[in-house]
Structures are given as structure tokens and as C-alpha cells.
Amino acid sequence: MRLGLTVLIVGAVTMATVAAGAPAPAGPRALAGTPEPAVAEAGTAAPVWGECTMPPQPGIERDPRQQCATLKVPLDYRAPRGRTIEITISRIATAQPGTRRGILLSNPGGPGDQGLDLPSALATVLPPEVLDQYDLIGFDPRGTGHSTPVTCGIDPATPRSHVLPYPAPDGGIQRA
Helix, strand or coil: CHHHHHHHHHHHHHHHHHHHCCCCCCHHHHHHCCCHHHHHHHCCCCCCCEECCCCCCCCCCCCCCCEEEEEEEECCCCCCCCCEEEEEEEEECCCCHHHCCEEEECCCCCCCCCCCCHHHHHHCCCCHHHHHHEEEEEEECCCCCCCCCCCCCCCCCCCHHHHCCCCCCCCCCCCC
16 A cells, blocks of 8 residues: 555646646536536536545545535446436545635546545645645545446456456457
């Protein structure tokens, strides 16, 4: 975990440095990373922030300032009005709202890593000037942690050695 956290910290500081010279992102489109038409068609609303009621990730002490919310996003962005899933997100709001420049989005990496409590981990190591200017945002990607689970139809008890290599010799995962 120590090496992973070091890489995460270096990446976050680099992102903060780059973001300091960039304009603040506009609206939920920037947070979701989706094309504007898909967001408009999906009817994305601003997150409703509240207490993080789920247990924290092992090894991370959750900052009491961290809040959580859920975003509904399309399961398939090619069909933005179709079935939706939920992505659980978190934030630690800037310490100085008057100097807010935008958000610092942390990506847990992976695949399969949870990132809901990354703002709490980052708040302990980022410089005060970053915490004063940016909301720290974390999330559990699709299918991880507290976001909607996903499946490829593989029984969770199946050993990984039976799933890999990808693509499998018989054609791998098939589209339904």
C-alpha cells in the first residue's frame, strides 16, 4: 500500500500543479467525463452530498469532512436514455470556499480498485494551498466498492487463472 500511496500522492500533486494553471471545469460533464449530449439526455443532476454511512476502506481513516453522494449514469453511454447504474462519489470540500479554483479528481487505478476514501488519504498529505483551492473528489468506479456491481457472467468463485488470458482462446467475453 505504501508504494501505491506514494505513486498516488505524486500523481495528485502533479494534477494539482497542472490544474492550478487551468480554468475550473464546468458542471457535471467535467466530473463524469462524458460528452455533453449524453449528460443532457441522461438528465444528470448535481450530486446531493451527505454523510458517508458505509464503512471506510481498510487502512484508511475517513476524514470527518468527507461527504458522499451517488450519481446515476448510463450503463451504456451509446444509449444514454437506457438503463442506468449508480456511481458512489465522495468529496472533501475546499477549506477556503472564497479561493476555490475547481476539483482535484483522484482515480484509484486498478482495475477493480476502490477510491471512495482517497480524498481522506490525500487530505493528510497535500499542501494547505491545494486544500484551500480544490475540492478533493473520490469515487468507486463501475462495479467496485459501493457503486453498482457489474458482472461478465463469471462466477466470483472461478479462479482468476481460469478467466485469463484475455481475450480467451474461445473468443472471450461475448456481447449479449
